[in-house]
């Protein structure tokens with residue numbers, strides 16, 4: 001499978017694809033979920049698949065953080081935005097940092113887990129970095145039940161002399177498997193000169209119950225918190241797991 005260009009040769013456009021300030025509302029929900037489980041204090045969180053660190057940037061005032069991502073180009077964005085965070089290149093399925101944290105966070109990067117086996121591996125990674133009572137928080141974008149089959153969405157952002165427009169087309173070539181495909185067309189106008197780029201991402205799609213079931217199987221007690229952040233109003237939840245003794 002080709003690497004998503006958004007996280008490699010086009011990663012320097014990340015804050016135009018997705019500006020950090022757009023994450024304030026959802027990060028407030030993550031903060032509430034973390035505080036309700038961890039209580040007060042400056043806890044240390046580990047984010048797997050931190051990307052540009054946009055969501056994390058709204059949490060670092062309250063928590064110490066360590067971050068992992070497969071893409072060093074994306075970590076470069078997060079290093080700029082979150083200079084106090086310790087960043088590591090690694091795969092969320094296999095990385096082992098050799099230390100424990102109070103919570104493990106996996107935001108929308110969890111979408112890149114394509115099979116139940118991938119999810120089991122990530123939940124093992126979370127377990128390996130937590131003591132009993134430690135917390136994992138995950139926010140899947142879609143469930144098999146909420147995915148409409150085909151979805152198209154466009155937006156534009158500007159920075160300096162760059163106008164960046166994106167059309168995102170999601171479709172499900174095989175409704176029998178646990179993945180769908182998202183195709184991005186980027187219209188990048190720099191100093192008035194337009195270029196058009198294409199990018200294709202394969203992402204995971206699981207029934208809602210699969211998330212709870214695999215987290216429980218991996219040793220976590222699970223609660224589903226409200227997560228009303230989707231522009232189209234679809235059902236979304238924060239899955240909050242607490243590692244059993």
Ligand SMILES: C[S@@+](CC[C@H](N)C(=O)[O-])C[C@H]1O[C@@H](n2cnc3c(N)ncnc32)[C@H](O)[C@@H]1O
Nearest residue numbers: 049051052053054055070071074091092109112
């Ligand atoms: C949409 S971006 C995350 C954006 C992030 N939530 C933010 O707030 O900036 C998805 C990230 O997942 C990362 N990723 C995909 N597969 C991964 C894996 N197996 N292990 C670690 N990171 C992964 C990609 O490199 C990419 O940076």
